[in-house]
Amino acid sequence: MLSTDDNRLAGAGAWLTRMVAVGLVCLLVEACAETPTQPRDTTLPTGRWSGDGACLSVAVDGCDLVVGCGHGQFPPPVVHADGTFEINGTYRIEVGPVSINPAPPAVFSGILRGQTLTLSVTPSDPSLRPASYMLQLTNASGKCAVPCV
Numbered sequence: 001m002l003s004t005d006d007n008r009l010a011g012a013g014a015w016l017t018r019m020v021a022v023g024l025v026c027l028l029v030e031a032c033a034e035t036p037t038q039p040r041d042t043t044l045p046t047g048r049w050s051g052d053g054a055c056l057s058v059a060v061d062g063c064d065l066v067v068g069c070g071h072g073q074f075p076p077p078v079v080h081a082d083g084t085f086e087i088n089g090t091y092r093i094e095v096g097p098v099s100i101n102p103a104p105p106a107v108f109s110g111i112l113r114g115q116t117l118t119l120s121v122t123p124s125d126p127s128l129r130p131a132s133y134m135l136q137l138t139n140a141s142g143k144c145a146v147p148c149v
Contacts, residue, residue, distance in 0.1 A: 042079050044110075048144065049117055049135035055144030056119060056135055065108070065121065066144040067133065069093050072121060074108045083112045091123045 044063070049056040054067040058076065065072040074089025090103035106123040115137045122130040 041081060043076055044079055044085070044112065044117070045137060048138050048140040048142070049119075050138055050140075050144075051135045052133040054119070054133040054135060056117070056133075057143045063089075063108075064143055065091070065119070066146050067121075067131070069095050069147070071146050072106055072108065073103070074106075077108070077110070079110075079112050085110050085112070091121055091128070092125075093128065 044058050046058045046060065049058065054065065056066075057064045060076065063074050063076060065074075070091065070093040072089055072091035074087050077085035077087040079085045086107060086109040089106055089108050091106035091108075092099070092103040104123060104125045106121055108119065108121055110117055110119045117135045117137070118132060119135055120130060120132040
């Protein structure tokens with residue numbers, strides 16, 4: 001026959017075992033109830049992107065694109081979970097002194113896959129054709145130089 005102390009120890013052990021089992025069940029239920037982590041919208045990585053004769057400087061305060069004598073500006077875009085973005089900005093081609101007139105509007109869209117960005121520019125000016133550039137993120141920093149102004 002068990003003493004009173006032995007009965008108390010046996011009861012405490014059974015209670016502790018039940019509490020641990022209940023805790024494990026709660027953890028399993030909570031883990032199974034959570035949804036998997038969804039990819040989230042992000043920003044375009046800052047730095048200098050180049051390729052196809054184009055240079056794109058991405059900074060916290062904005063993006064500057066230089067392609068030959070063409071240059072455009074747009075705010076930092078939100079890159080969606082699927083790697084795409086589209087944002088309004090401005091784009092013009094000019095040789096010589098910088099115009100004091102506001103640059104005409106343009107739509108910038110892109111697809112980001114790792115360190116590769118496919119950037120498309122669709123100017124509102126019908127005399128300018130849309131263009132696309134395949135750019136790679138480089139280690140360079142600072143703005144791209146505009147060679148024609």
